[in-house]
Amino acid sequence: MLDLTWLLIAVPLASSAVLLLAGRRADSWGHWLGVAASGSAFVVGLLALIQMLGLDAEERSHAVHLFSWIPGAELNLDAGLLVDPLSLTFVMLVTFVGTLIHVYSVAYMEHDPNRRIFFAYLNLFVAAMLLLVLADSYLLLFVGWEGVGLASYLLIGFWNFKPEYATAAKKAFVVNRIGDIGLILAMGLMFAYLGGVDFETVFANVDGVSTATLTAIGLTLLLAACGKSAQFPLQSWLGDAMAGPTPVSALIHAATMVTAGVYLLVRSAPILEGAPSAQTAIAAVGAFTLILGALIGMAKDDIKKALAASTMSQIGYMMLAAGLGPIGYAFAIFHLVTHGFFKAGMFLGAGSVMHGMGDQVDMRRFGALRTAMVTTWVTFGLGWLAILGIPPFSGFWSKDKIIEAAFVGEGAQPWILGGAALIGAGLTAFYMSRLFFMTFHGKARWTDGQHPHESPALMTVPMIILAVGSAFLGLFLAVGDRFSHWLEPVTGHAEHHEPVLPVPVLMAATLILVALGVWVAWRKYGAADVPEEAPAASLATIAARNDMFQDSVNRAVFERPGTHLTRTLVYADAAVVDGAVNGGGEAWSKTGEVARRLQTGQVRSYAATMLVGLVIVILVVVQGGL
Amino acid sequence: MVSPILFWIIAAITVIPALSLLFARKAVHIAMSIVLVMVGLAAAYVALDAPFLGVVQIVVYTGAVMMLFLFVLMLVGVDQREDLKETITAQRWIAFFAAGGLGAFLVSLITRVSIPVAEEGAVGDPEPIAILLFEKYVLVIEVLGFVLITAAVGALVLTHVPRLKPRRTQVEVQRDRVRTGSDPVNKVFPGVYARHNALDIPALDPEGKPIEASVSRVLKIRNQVQDGAEFRAQLEDPSRKEDDR
Amino acid sequence: MDPVNFVILASILFAIGSAAVLLRRNAIVAFMGVELMLNAANLALVAFARIHGEIDGQVMAFFVMVVAAAEVVVGLAIIIAVFRARQTISLDEPAELKG
Numbered sequence: 025m026l027d028l029t030w031l032l033i034a035v036p037l038a039s040s041a042v043l044l045l046a047g048r049r050a051d052s053w054g055h056w057l058g059v060a061a062s063g064s065a066f067v068v069g070l071l072a073l074i075q076m077l078g079l080d081a082e083e084r085s086h087a088v089h090l091f092s093w094i095p096g097a098e099l100n101l102d103a104g105l106l107v108d109p110l111s112l113t114f115v116m117l118v119t120f121v122g123t124l125i126h127v128y129s130v131a132y133m134e135h136d137p138n139r140r141i142f143f144a145y146l147n148l149f150v151a152a153m154l155l156l157v158l159a160d161s162y163l164l165l166f167v168g169w170e171g172v173g174l175a176s177y178l179l180i181g182f183w184n185f186k187p188e189y190a191t192a193a194k195k196a197f198v199v200n201r202i203g204d205i206g207l208i209l210a211m212g213l214m215f216a217y218l219g220g221v222d223f224e225t226v227f228a229n230v231d232g233v234s235t236a237t238l239t240a241i242g243l244t245l246l247l248a249a250c251g252k253s254a255q256f257p258l259q260s261w262l263g264d265a266m267a268g269p270t271p272v273s274a275l276i277h278a279a280t281m282v283t284a285g286v287y288l289l290v291r292s293a294p295i296l297e298g299a300p301s302a303q304t305a306i307a308a309v310g311a312f313t314l315i316l317g318a319l320i321g322m323a324k325d326d327i328k329k330a331l332a333a334s335t336m337s338q339i340g341y342m343m344l345a346a347g348l349g350p351i352g353y354a355f356a357i358f359h360l361v362t363h364g365f366f367k368a369g370m371f372l373g374a375g376s377v378m379h380g381m382g383d384q385v386d387m388r389r390f391g392a393l394r395t396a397m398v399t400t401w402v403t404f405g406l407g408w409l410a411i412l413g414i415p416p417f418s419g420f421w422s423k424d425k426i427i428e429a430a431f432v433g434e435g436a437q438p439w440i441l442g443g444a445a446l447i448g449a450g451l452t453a454f455y456m457s458r459l460f461f462m463t464f465h466g467k468a469r470w471t472d473g474q475h476p477h478e479s480p481a482l483m484t485v486p487m488i489i490l491a492v493g494s495a496f497l498g499l500f501l502a503v504g505d506r507f508s509h510w511l512e513p514v515t516g517h518a519e520h521h522e523p524v525l526p527v528p529v530l531m532a533a534t535l536i537l538v539a540l541g542v543w544v545a546w547r548k549y550g551a552a553d554v555p556e557e558a559p560a561a562s563l564a565t566i567a568a569r570n571d572m573f574q575d576s577v578n579r580a581v582f583e584r585p586g587t588h589l590t591r592t593l594v595y596a597d598a599a600v601v602d603g604a605v606n607g608g609g610e611a612w613s614k615t616g617e618v619a620r621r622l623q624t625g626q627v628r629s630y631a632a633t634m635l636v637g638l639v640i641v642i643l644v645v646v647q648g649g650l
Numbered sequence: 651m652v653s654p655i656l657f658w659i660i661a662a663i664t665v666i667p668a669l670s671l672l673f674a675r676k677a678v679h680i681a682m683s684i685v686l687v688m689v690g691l692a693a694a695y696v697a698l699d700a701p702f703l704g705v706v707q708i709v710v711y712t713g714a715v716m717m718l719f720l721f722v723l724m725l726v727g728v729d730q731r732e733d734l735k736e737t738i739t740a741q742r743w744i745a746f747f748a749a750g751g752l753g754a755f756l757v758s759l760i761t762r763v764s765i766p767v768a769e770e771g772a773v774g775d776p777e778p779i780a781i782l783l784f785e786k787y788v789l790v791i792e793v794l795g796f797v798l799i800t801a802a803v804g805a806l807v808l809t810h811v812p813r814l815k816p817r818r819t820q821v822e823v824q825r826d827r828v829r830t831g832s833d834p835v836n837k838v839f840p841g842v843y844a845r846h847n848a849l850d851i852p853a854l855d856p857e858g859k860p861i862e863a864s865v866s867r868v869l870k871i872r873n874q875v876q877d878g879a880e881f882r883a884q885l886e887d888p889s890r891k892e893d894d895r
Numbered sequence: 896m897d898p899v900n901f902v903i904l905a906s907i908l909f910a911i912g913s914a915a916v917l918l919r920r921n922a923i924v925a926f927m928g929v930e931l932m933l934n935a936a937n938l939a940l941v942a943f944a945r946i947h948g949e950i951d952g953q954v955m956a957f958f959v960m961v962v963a964a965a966e967v968v969v970g971l972a973i974i975i976a977v978f979r980a981r982q983t984i985s986l987d988e989p990a991e992l993k994g
Contacts (some may be wrong), residue, residue, distance in 0.1 A: 726923070753911075805968045
C-alpha cells in the first residue's frame with residue numbers, strides 16, 4: 025500500500041481536472057465527485073497508516089520513486105515520495121479534515137452556481153497539499169508549496185466579483201511570493217553548499233557545512249515559513265484571506281495550508297540543529313506572533329477575522345515549539361494536529377452561524393444563539409474548551425507541553441519564551457471566550473428579519489466529528505506519549521529536560537491565567553450587555569482592531585518607497601535610457617533630413633558632383649596622397 | 651613631326667566649334683559644329699601617324715554617330731530653342747570652376763612634364779592595326795562584338811512600342827467610317843489647290859470657304875496655322891484682276 | 896611640333912565637353928558633350944601613341960570608338976523613350992530622384 029501513496033495525489037488531481045474540464049455537465053454530480061476523491065485519498069492514507077503501524081520504528085520510512093525528474097550532472101533529481109510518520113500524520117490530517125470539509129461544503133455551497141468549480145479548487149488544494157507533505161525533495165515540496173498557494177489564491181478570490189475579495193486574494197498571493205523567495209533562496213544555498221535539494225542528500229551533508237551557512241539556510245526557510253504560515257512580519261494576508269468561503273478558511277487558512285511552514289521547519293530539523301541562531305529566531309518569531317495574534321484577536325468583531333487572528337497566534341505556538349529543537353518538534357506537530365481539528369471545527373461552526381444568520385459576521389449582532397443553534401453551540405463549545413487548554417480536551421495536551429518546553433533552557437531565553445507562551449494562553453482564553461460569549465450567550469442583538477436556525481445534517485455531522493476529535497484526540501494521542509514515539513523516527517529522540525519552573529507550577533499558572541481570561545470575558549461579554557456598535561476605545565484597542573496597523577506599516581515601509589523607487593526608475597528610464605536611444609534616433613533622422621537636401625533630383629547637379637570628385641581624385645593621385 | 655601650322659588649324663577647327671556646345675541655342679547648329687570638330691580630330695589623327703583611325707573617325711563619327719544625332723533631333727523637334735538661363739543655383743559657377751579647373755589643371759600638368767618623343771614611330775596603317783587587333787587584342791574584339799550586338803538589341807527594345815490592339819485592315823477602317831457616319835473618303839488635304847500649297851493653310855471648299863479640318867491638329871495646337879480669311883479676302887477682292895485668279 | 900600639344904588640345908576639349916554636360920539642359924546637347932569628352936580622350940590616346948611610337952594606343956582609341964558607338968545607340972534610344980513618355984528631353988524635368 026505504501027507504494028500506492030502516489031494515488032493520494034493523483035486521485036484529487038484527476039478529480040480536479042475532470043471538474044474543471046467538464047463544465048456545466050458536472051453541476052449535478054461534481055461536488056460528490058470531489059467528496060469521493062477526497063474520501064478515497066483518506067482511505068488510501070488510512071491503509072498506508074495501518075501498514076506503517078505494523079512496521080518497526082526503524083523501518084517507518086518508505087521512499088517511493090516516481091520518475092526521473094531533472095536528470096543532470098550536478099543536479100540529478102528524481103521525483104519521489106517520502107512516506108514516514110511525519111508525512112503520514114499530515115496525510116491523515118489533510119485527508120480526514122479535508123473530507124469532512126468537503127462534505128460540509130456540499131451543503132454550505134449549495135446555492136452557489138459555481139459549486140463544482142469550488143470543489144475542483146478544493147481537490148486541487150488537497151492534491152497540492154499532499155504533494156507538499158509527501159515530497160522527498162525541497163524542489164518537489166516547492167511544487168506543492170506553490171500549488172497550495174495557487175489553490176489558496178483561487179479560493180480566497182472565489183467570489184472575485186467583489187473587488188475587495190479579489191484584492192484580498194491578490195494580497196495573499198503577493199505576500200506568499202515573498203515567502204517563496206525565501207524557499208527558493210534556501211534551495212539555492214542547499215544546492216551550492218549541500219550538493220542537492222533532496223532531503224536525503226541535504227541531511228546527509230549537514231555535518232560538513234559551517235554554522236553560518238546552516239544559519240543562512242535556516243533563516244531563509246524561516247522566511248518561507250513566515251510567508252506561508254502568516255507569521256510576523258508576513259502575517260498581513262491571513263486576515264484578509266477570510267474573504268474566501270468559510271470552508272476554505274477552515275481547511276486552508278486554519279487547519280492545513282498555513283501550517284505548511286511548521287511542517288517545513290520540522291522537516292528541516294537536521295539543518296536547524298546545526299544553526300542555533302536560526303532556531304532562536306524561529307522561536308522569537310513564533311513567540312512574537314503568538315502575542316501579536318492574540319492581541320489582534322482580542323479586538324476583532326468579525327468572527328472570522330477573530331478566528332484568523334487566533335490561527336495566527338496558535339501557529340505562533342507551533343513555530344515557537346519548532347524553534348525549541350528536538351523537545352519541541354513533536355509538540356509542534358501535535359499542536360498542529362489538534363489545532364487542525366478544533367480550529368477547523370470552530371470555523372465550520374462560524375460558517376454554520378453565518379449560514380443561519382444570513383452571512384452576518386459581526387459578532388456584535390449575534391448573541392444568544394445557543395438556543396437557536398444547539399448543535400453548533402455544543403460543537404463550538406468543545407472547540408473552545410480545546411483551544412483554551414482545559415483538561416482533558418485536546419489543546420491541554422498539546423499547548424501545555426509547548427509551554428513547558430518553552431520554559432526549558434538556560435539564561436533569559438526560557439523566561440522570555442515561556443513567559444510569552446504563558447501570557448498567550450491567558451490572552452487566548454480571553455479572546456476565545458469573548459468570541460464564544462458574544463456569539464452564543466448574552467442577549468440577542470440580531471438585526472431585523474433574522475431567524476437563526478440550525479444548519480442541515482450535511483453541515484452538522486462534520487462539525488460533530490471534528491468536535492469529538494477536538495475533545496478526545498489529544499487525550500488519545502498523549503496517553504503514553506504515543507504521538508511523540510510515533511514521530512521519533514523523524515524528529516529524533518528528545519532528552520527529557522526539566523523546565524526552569526516545576527511542571528505542576530506551570531500547569532497551575534496556565535490554568536489560573538486561562539480561568540482569569542475566561543472570567544474577565546464572561547464579566548464583559550457574557551454577563552454584561554454588549555453594545556451593538558464598537559465603542560470608542562483606547563489607542564491599543566484601535567491598533568488591535570486595525571491589525572496593529574500592519575497594512576499601514578507595510579505601505580509606509582515597503583509600498584511607498586517601492587512606488588517611489590519604481591517611479592524614479594521609470595522616469596530615469598524614460599529620460600536617460602529612452603532619451604539616449606530616442607535622441608540618437610532623432611539625431612540620425614535629422615542628419616537624414618539634412619543629407620536629403622543633397623538629393624536634389626537634378627541630374628546635372630549629380631554630374632557636377634561627379635566632376636568635382638574626379639578633380640579631387642586626380643589631385644590626390646598626382647600629389648601622391650592627401 | 652607635326653607641322654605647327656597644321657596643329658593650329660586643327661586646334662582652331664576643334665576648339666572654336668566645340669565652344670558652340672556652351673553657347674549655341676539651336677541643337678542643330680551644335681550638331682553641325684560637332685561634325686566639324688570630328689573632322690578636325692580626324693585630321694589630327696592623320697597628322698599623328700594614325701591614318702586608319704582618321705578614316706574610321708570620319709566614317710564612324712561624322713558619318714554615323716552625328717547623323718544619328720541629327721535624326722533624333724529631327725524626331726524630337728528640330729525647332730526647339732533652348733533657354734540658356736540657368737535654373738539650378740550656382741550650377742553655372744560650379745560648372746565653370748570644375749570644368750575650367752580640370753582643364754587648367756590638366757594643361758599645367760602636361761606642360762610641366764617632358765616626355766621624350768620617338769623619332770620614327772610605327773604608323774597606324776590598316777595592316778599593322780589589323781594584325782594587332784586580331785592577334786593581341788582578339789579577345790577584346792570578341793567582347794566588343796557582344797557589346798555592339800547587345801547595344802543594338804537594347805536600342806530595339808527601348809524604342810519598341812508594343813501593339814496593344816490588333817492591326818486594323820483597310821476594309822475595317824472603311825466600314826467603321828461608314829458606320830459612324832463620318833466622311834467616307836479621305837480628309838481634305840490642306841493647302842489651296844492650284845494656287846498655293848502649304849501644310850499650314852486650310853483648303854478651300856468649292857464656295858471658297860476655308861475647311862478648318864484640313865489642317866493638322868498638331869499645327870493648330872502649336873498656333874502655326876495661317877488664317878484662311880486672308881486668302882479669302884484676296885480671292886474676293888474686286889480690285890484684283892480676273893487674271894490673277 | 897611636339898605631339899604633346901595635342902594632349903593639351905585634348906585637355907581643353909575635355910573641359911569644354913564636361914562643361915557642356917553640366918550646363919546644357921537639352922539631353923541631346925549634353926550627350927554631344929559626352930561624345931566630345933570621349934573624342935578628347937581618343938585624341939590623347941593617339942597623341943601618346945605617337946609619342947611612344949607604338950600603335951597600341953591607336954587600337955585603344957579604336958576600342959573607345961566602338962564602345963562610344965554602342966553607347967550612342969543605347970543613349971539615343973533612351974532619349975527617344977523618355978521623349979515618348981514625357982514629351983520633353985530636358986534634363987531638369989525628370990526629378991523623381993529628389994530625396
